[in-house]
Amino acid sequence: MSAAVLTPKALPTPDIGSRLDPRRNSLNLIRLVLAFSVLLAHSWHIVGDGAGWGFRGENLGGWAVAGFFGISGYLITASRFGNRIGPYLVHRVARIFPAFIVCLLVMAFVFAPVAYLIQHGSLSGFLQTPTTPLNSVFANLSLRIVSYDIAGTPAGVPYPGAWNGSLWTLYFEFLCYLLVGLMGFLPIVKKTPWPVIAAFAVSVLVWANVGLIKPYLQSNLDFELAARLVPFFLGGAVVQVLSHRIGIHKIAGPVSLAIAALSIFFVDGFGGQLAAPFIAYGLLWISTWLPQPAIVARHDISYGAYIYAFPVQQLLAVFGAYHWGVWWFTLAATLCTIPLAAASWLFVERPVMRRARKS
Incomplete structure (x- = not known):
């Protein structure tokens, strides 16, 4: 599929640009690039070579996650406003949970036993360790990651005690x-964009004042992380609720990215969150002209790449690959992650989502 948009003749007259064609864009490719940007960002930590690239207090992986949340906010808001709550939740659960649970099982019963065998020379006691494989799966089933190691693995590596440092964002x-599901119950939300815009503005204000709010929540880390990420999602939602008015325009796209850059670099503390709608709009604009390989258009392996990259990197580190340095290590991890991501898409994600749509 080539990256293209609908012709202006197919659009309502108020649009200043074309609506994003869901069949002809390169969002799959952009999400895949973001997933492997997270892999690259983690490579510095996993080989023990510092925090890697970053700017304005956030590393490359953090900005990639911001991009993920912005695109997701745009797409998920459209899904909610186009569906009743039942189908919406079924689709969302089908998209996230099955592949996530399979990943937990693969880490617990494939990756961890290999690491345990290398550490101890046998599998004796593997199932009765302080963090048992079964408990690591059960404890994390809710998506809230509370158990990072499995049977004391990985150990003897620069970043020990964590098999997956990416899953917490899910x-x-x-x-x-x-949040968007609940907002969809309010009739006014579907009639005017202002409630979503207001929700975004409140989320930015919360993050901008998170230091003042935290003491009243006993410095709850979940609250802080939510306050940091929700604005990026709602930024994408803002673009969605305005999309029928503004479309995707060839001038507005680069202008949006320029505004985002100015906000990030000149607004201390919350510039990225304030720029969230412009980041999302800029990524959507890029998706209208960036060429995308046909295989990537048909097969969205970005989620699988995101959830499997970190455990693949850690398993490579267990075998000593961290000695290769960031770039060779990243290349090896990328090549090893792609087959697992493809398998996740072909045998878990796509079949489950097809079944969910049929039901």
Whole structure:
């Protein structure tokens, strides 16, 4: 599929640009690039070579997650406003949970036993360790990651005690799904964009004042992480509720990215969150002209790449690959992650989502 948009003749007259064609864009490719940007960002930590690239207090992985949340906010808001709450929730659960649960099982009963065998020379006691494999799966089933190690693995690596440092964001992603789901019950939300715009503005104000609010929540880390990520999701939602008015325009796209850059670099503390709608709009604009390979258009392996990259990196580290340095390590991790991501898409994600749509 080539990256293209609908012709102006197919659009309502108020649009200043074309609506994003769901069949002809390169969002799959952009999400895949964001997923592997997270992999690259984690490589510095996993090989023990510092925090890696970053700017304005956030590393490359953090900005990639912001992009993920912005695109998700745009797409998920459209899903909610186009569906009743039942089908909406079924689709959201089908998209997130099955592949996530399979990933937990693969880490617990494939990756961890290999690491345990290397550490101890046998699997004796593997099932009765302080963090048992079964408990690591059960404890994390709700998406809120509370158990990062499995049977004391991985150990003897630069970043020990954590098999997956990416999964924690899924909990907050799903909270955003529920937030939009609840907003969809209010008739006014579908009639005017202002409630969504107001919700975004409030979320930015909360993050801008998070230091003042935290003491009243006993410095709750979940609240802080939610306050940091929700504005990016609602920024995408803002673009969605305005999309029938503004469309995707060839001038507005680069202008939006320029405004985002100015906000990030000149607004201390919350510039990224304030720029969230412009980041989302800019990514959507890029998706209208960036060429996308046909195989990527047909097969969205970005979620699988995101959830499997970190455990693949840690398993490589267990085998000593962290000695190769960031770039060779990243290349090896990318090549090893792609087959797992493809398998997740072909055998878990796509079949489950097709079944959910049919039901």
